[in-house]
Amino acid sequence: MTIEIPPDLQQFVHNMVDTGCFKDETEVVGEAIRLLQERQRRIEDLRRDIQPALDQLDRGEGIKINSEEELRLFFDDIQRHGRQRYDEAKQKRQ
Numbered sequence: 001m002t003i004e005i006p007p008d009l010q011q012f013v014h015n016m017v018d019t020g021c022f023k024d025e026t027e028v029v030g031e032a033i034r035l036l037q038e039r040q041r042r043i044e045d046l047r048r049d050i051q052p053a054l055d056q057l058d059r060g061e062g063i064k065i066n067s068e069e070e071l072r073l074f075f076d077d078i079q080r081h082g083r084q085r086y087d088e089a090k091q092k093r094q
Contacts, residue, residue, distance in 0.1 A: 003029075 005013065013028045022028045056062065065071045 013025050016022050016028045017024060022031070063074070065074055
């Protein structure tokens with residue numbers, strides 16, 4: 001396989017080899033591809049994780065927030081419930 005890399009990226013690849021981070025250009029490109037694969041995997045995982053919430057929104061099961069004040073109250077409520085759950089779990093451990 002032959003690929004062309006733009007000059008600015010070529011310089012970066014050469015710098016990575018010259019500084020000893022990689023033994024050759026192939027290693028640099030291979031690592032870049034592995035990182036891209038990992039990024040793609042994480043994106044797919046995220047999409048899979050949020051799909052149930054997106055489905056709920058499609059069914060009209062979302063919460064509509066009409067103002068900054070409502071948003072603040074919504075997050076305050078989440079925080080309050082989170083603290084309650086934390087305190088309950090802490091008491092169970094004691």
